[in-house]
Each structure stands twice: as structure tokens, then as C-alpha cells.
Amino acid sequence: MIVVNTEVIPGYVVTETKGLVQGNTIRAKHVGRDIAAGFKNLVGGELKGYTELLTEARRQAVERMMSQAQQLGANAIVNVRFTTSAVTQGAAELYAYGTAVVAEKGAA
Amino acid sequence: MWPIWVSLLPMLLLLVLGAGVGGFVERRHLAALALREKKYASITVTNLKRVTDSASAQHAAMVSGEVVIASDYLKTLLASLRNIVGGNVKAYETLMHRARWEAQLRMLEEARKIGASEVWNVRFETSNVRSSSKNNKAISVEVFAFGTAVIRQISQP
Numbered sequence: 001m002i003v004v005n006t007e008v009i010p011g012y013v014v015t016e017t018k019g020l021v022q023g024n025t026i027r028a029k030h031v032g033r034d035i036a037a038g039f040k041n042l043v044g045g046e047l048k049g050y051t052e053l054l055t056e057a058r059r060q061a062v063e064r065m066m067s068q069a070q071q072l073g074a075n076a077i078v079n080v081r082f083t084t085s086a087v088t089q090g091a092a093e094l095y096a097y098g099t100a101v102v103a104e105k106g107a108a
Numbered sequence: 109m110w111p112i113w114v115s116l117l118p119m120l121l122l123l124v125l126g127a128g129v130g131g132f133v134e135r136r137h138l139a140a141l142a143l144r145e146k147k148y149a150s151i152t153v154t155n156l157k158r159v160t161d162s163a164s165a166q167h168a169a170m171v172s173g174e175v176v177i178a179s180d181y182l183k184t185l186l187a188s189l190r191n192i193v194g195g196n197v198k199a200y201e202t203l204m205h206r207a208r209w210e211a212q213l214r215m216l217e218e219a220r221k222i223g224a225s226e227v228w229n230v231r232f233e234t235s236n237v238r239s240s241s242k243n244n245k246a247i248s249v250e251v252f253a254f255g256t257a258v259i260r261q262i263s264q265p
Contacts, residue, residue: 003170004256006157006229010165011258037178041246042122044130044180044203045137046210050237051176054250058174080170082252084235092237107163 001066002076002103009076009103018072018100023064027057028091054094058082061096074100122181130180134202141209148216152226153255159228165258169222172254173214176237177207184246204249208232211253224257231255 002009029050037047061082069077080098087093159165179187183199190197211232219227230253237248 002168004168005170005231005254006159006168006256008159008162010159010162010168010228010256012168037248038246040178041184041248042125042181043133044126044178044183045133047176047178047237047248050248050250051174054176054252055174058172058252082233082254084233084250084252086235092235 001069001074003062003066003080003098004076004078005080005098007079009078011105011107012076012103013106014076014078014101014103016102018069018074018102020097021065021068021072021074021077021100022095022097023061023066023068024093024095025057025060025064026087026091026093027053029053054092057092057094058096061094065096065098069100072100074102076101076103123185126181126183126185130182133180134206137206137210141206141213144213145209148213148220151216151219151224153212153216153230154226154228155230155255157229159226159256159258162258164261166261167259169224169257169259170254171215171218171222171224171227171257172252173211173216173218174250174252175207175210175214176248176250177203177210178248179203179246181246187247200247204234204251207234207249207251208253211251215253215255219255219257222257222259224259226258226260227255228258229256 077098083095085093186199233252235250
């Protein structure tokens with residue numbers, strides 16, 4: 001499945017618009033990571049644990065969005081957007097949404 | 109006299125640690141970023157939405173990069189002092205700059221992996237990763253960069 005955040009897919013023609021698809025996930029970080037992060041706040045630098053956590057969570061949100069698009073019979077998603085919101089302290093919601101379309105190879 | 113001196117010691121130690129290690133990490137990071145940027149100089153990066161000459165494109169895919177970065181003890185202290193008088197918080201400016209740069213390079217790394225020559229419609233998203241403890245003033249920010257990588261035909265003039 002082609003996923004892009006542009007309105008058109010370079011090299012493809014959109015033949016049919018299926019509609020909005022979305023995927024979300026809420027992740028909580030665990031205490032161990034929080035302790036490590038607390039220490040990192042003294043010396044600075046990347047919080048690798050959090051980076052991994054968020055990457056993984058975002059990937060899951062995108063996958064959910066993609067499976068929804070598949071159910072609609074689409075083969076691509078255009079104009080994808082992401083939002084992040086802190087639901088409670090220590091948990092974050094990652095949300096991905098876009099428009100499911102049917103695209104065919106070729107010039108417009 | 110003695111107890112006051114002792115109670116200040118941990119704070120001083122943390123300051124030295126923050127200034128020493130934090131400063132070292134920052135300098136090394138900036139040097140590494142500058143070096144890595146050169147590797148991706150051939151990839152055109154733009155935040156334009158409309159892909160020019162999109163007919164000659166072979167394929168497109170979304171690429172992204174993200175990083176969560178923490179401030180050090182010294183930066184946090186400098187920022188809270190700055191809050192009293194106002195003005196530019198230089199310590200956090202460099203922190204954000206580093207984070208954005210890192211996220212962008214990770215995105216480009218992904219673009220290079222799939223053989224893309226351009227990345228279009230690049231967007232940056234920033235969010236605050238909050239600490240669970242309430243009296244912890246230290247900040248951690250997440251920067252997420254994403255865009256559409258375009259792969260052109262091999263037989264390109």
C-alpha cells in the first residue's frame with residue numbers, strides 16, 4: 001500500500017476516492033523507562049527508550065489506518081496527517097489519518 | 109555553616125555534571141549532525157506540497173524520522189533563571205535545533221534507503237514528553253519529521 005502525505009501520488013493517477021481512514025493508539029511508558037529518563041534529564045541527550053516507544057506506536061497507528069483502507073478496497077492513502085496528544089501524564093495518543101484512494105500507475 | 113554547605117553539594121555536583129557531560133554530548137552531537145548532513149546533500153528536501161514533474165516519478169512513499177531529546181540539569185536551571193527576566197532561552201533553542209536536525213536526518217536516512225532523490229511536503233511536529241513526577245521541571249521534547257519521498261526513473265537526464 002502506498003502511503004504519502006501529498007495530495008497526489010507522484011507517478012500515479014488517483015481513479016477513485018474511498019474516504020477518510022484513521023488509526024490511533026494510546027501508549028503508556030513504564031516506570032523503568034521513566035527512571036532512566038529522569039537520569040537523562042541531568043546529563044541531557046537522546047531518550048532512546050522513548051524514541052523507540054513512539055516510533056513503534058506511530059507505526060501501529062499507521063498500520064491500523066492501512067488495514068482500514070484495505071477494507072474499503074483502496075490501495076493507497078494520500079494526504080496523511082499525524083497528531084499527538086497527551087491523554088494523561090505518562091500516556092500519549094498517536095493518531096494518523098488520511099484519505100483512502102484507488103491509484104493506478106501512469107501520468108495524469 | 110557545615111550543614112548548609114553539605115546540602116548545596118549535590119546541586120553543585122549535578123550542575124557540574126550537567127555542564128560537563130551535557131556540554132560534551134551537545135558538541136559531539138552537533139559535529140556528528142554536520143557530518144551526516146553532507147551524506148544526504150544529494151537529496152532535495154522541500155516543504156512544497158505540489159510535486160513538480162510528478163509524471164516522471166516512478167514511486168512515492170512516506171518517510172519519517174523522530175527523536176526524543178532531554179535537556180540537561182544546567183539547561184533546565186538556565187531556562188528557569190531566564191524565566192524570571194524573560195528573553196531568549198538560548199539553552200533550549202540549541203536543544204530544539206538539535207532535535208529537529210536529528211529527526212530530519214533520520215527521515216533522509218530512510219529516504220536514501222529506498223533510493224529516493226527528493227522528499228516533498230516535509231512537516232515537523234513537536235510535542236512535549238512529560239515526566240510523571242510533578243516537581244520535575246526538566247523537559248523532554250519529541251520531534252517528528254515526515255514527508256513524501258519520490259523515486260525518479262533511473263533514466264533521468
